[in-house]
Amino acid sequence: MSTKQKKNGSNRIVELARNNSVPLMFILICAVCIPVSGFSPGYLLNEIMTRLGRNAFLILSLLIPIMAGMGLNFGMTLGAMAGQIGLIFAADWQIWGIPGIILAMIISIPISILLGIFCGKMLNRAKGREMITSYIISFFMNGLYQLVVLYMMGSIIPIMHSSIKLPRGYGVRNTVSLLHMRQYLDNLLAIRIGGVKIPVLTLIVIGLLCLFIIWFRKTKLGQDMRAVGQDMDVAGDAGIKVERTRIIAIVMSTVFAGLGMVIYLQNMGNISTYSSHTQIGMFCIAALLVGGASVDRASIGNVFLGVILFHLMFIVAPSAGAKITGDSMIGEYFRVFISYGVITLALIMYEAKKRRAKGKAGQMLQLAQDEEAEN
Incomplete structure (x- = not known):
């Protein structure tokens, strides 16, 4: 093997490691923590399968805005709120099981569409700053959500069941x-393989998405x-309705997030009315x-990994x-630190990659100009 081939091979390895540094870091953390934790492989597989069914649908809802060039949609929280409202009504009307899950999903869809249109229109006014804008929109809508569930439900919006209403x-x-x-969704077609429960119906729903x-x-x-995500100006010149396309991407993401929240909460078995949705996006x-x-x-593949x-x-x-x-809270702090830290790291790496690409493009342009001047 020549020196040039070795150099190219090492460069490819470095580039691969750089592009996958976050998964590699987590693989390393898990490799260290798993033996120390003392959990059996069967227990870990069971927990992973449960969490896969619980969370995958929600995370898949993030893919479409990324495809449309709108980045990470922190506004998925709006869909989570819609899903919770659907479940509150299903619980108030005492419709349980699969009919209750379907009813909650049906109620969440129109609410998600309205919230998605609002969010999409706001993001169209903040092109290039979609992530921070969607993050702030989620805080604003959280205040509106709390107004609805804390004051309007039971006084303006009929809520009858005493187990749901506050004593006042x-x-x-x-x-x-x-x-x-x-x-209910997880147990309907569940099978056990080697003591590991596999929620077949939930996985089928995720597979369909x-x-x-x-x-x-x-x-x-x-x-x-995809064209809008690559270059909005070029897409607009090609006759694509850029703003309408971006709104549709956010509406779809919000609707899927609402459906995903119903799947998530039916697995949990309860709704923390004022907090379940707040951290879900993060x-x-x-x-x-x-x-x-x-x-x-x-x-x-990124979703499942x-x-x-x-x-x-x-x-x-x-x-x-x-x-x-000797203190389990260290692990709790570590989890929260990692959750926020990995987002920060990903954003820094994204900006660094953009600057490298811009610098490389500038160098290529300079070389082309120099060659043209020489000729």
Whole structure:
């Protein structure tokens, strides 16, 4: 092998490591924490399968805005709020099981569409700053959501069941029980292999969304979104309605997030009315980035790798922290630190990559100009 081939090979390895530094870091963390935690492989597999069914649909909802060049959609929280409102109504009307899950999804869809249109229009006014704008929009809408569930439900919006209403007669309790709906979707076609429970129906639903995303990328609208994501000006010149396409991307993401939140909460078995949705966007985005995605590039494979690595770390870190330091809270702090840290790292790496690409393009342009001047 020549020196040039060796150099090219080493450069490829360095580039591969640089592009996948976040997944590699998490693989290393998990490799250290798993033996220390003392958990059996069967227990870990069971937990990973449960969390895969619980979280994958939510994380998949992030892919379409990335395809449209809108970055990481922190506004998925709006869809999560819509899903929670759907479940609150299903619980109030005492419709449980699969009918209750379907009803909650149906209620969440029109709310998600309205919130998605609002969010999309706001993001069209903040082109190039979509992520921070969607993050702030989620805070604003959280205030509006709390106004609705704390004051309007029971006073203006009819809420009848005493287990949901606050004792004062209006407003929704801090926790709404979904005990009669808990894991209905997961248990309906569940099978056990070697003691590991596999929620077949939930995985089928997730698989259908994956197939939809693969199909959607090949459609005219999907191709338009990719064109808008690559260059809005060129897409506009080609006759694509850029702003309309971006709004559709956000609406689709918000609707999927609402459906995903229903799947998530039926697995949990209760709604923390005022807090369930607040961290969901952050953790879903962190999981996607852990899987090797970036602000402008994400795939279905990144979703599943991210869920496995991120939640494996969530499972083993507290136990490993307790074994190493004698204090399980160290592991809890570590989990939160990693969640925010991985987003920060991904954003820094994205900006660094953009600057490198810009610098390389500038060098190529300078070389071309020098050659032209010499001729």
